[in-house]
Amino acid sequence: MQTLEIKVPDEKTSLVKALLKELGVAVKVKSGTPKEPNKETVAAMKELKQGKGKRFDSVDALFNSI
Template sequence: METLEIKVPDNKTALVKAYLKELGVIVKVKKVSKEPNAETVAAMNELKAGKGKKFNNVDELFDSI
């Protein structure tokens, strides 16, 4: 058995699944998680706690880096 991963536009998913089923291919849809990772969650919590830095403009932001 071989696994093949393909990306299909949302509006074509049903068509592709039906075609593959007709060919006898087992179709399993892999959902992409839109959950943020731990590092992103930590950064969001830091901002919610008021620990973020504020800049008046982009130049100030880049000067701080």
């Protein structure tokens, strides 16, 4: 089995899916829009870039800090 990724205009999606189904091709639709991190995650990433993150010597030390 091979995977083929094609980009189809939104208004043509149902037509292409119907054609592929008629040909016996499995169709899996993926959203073309990448997910954006929420405000809290963006703030945390900025904090880390500024060197304000915490470092731990071990996993145990990390879990003990929680």
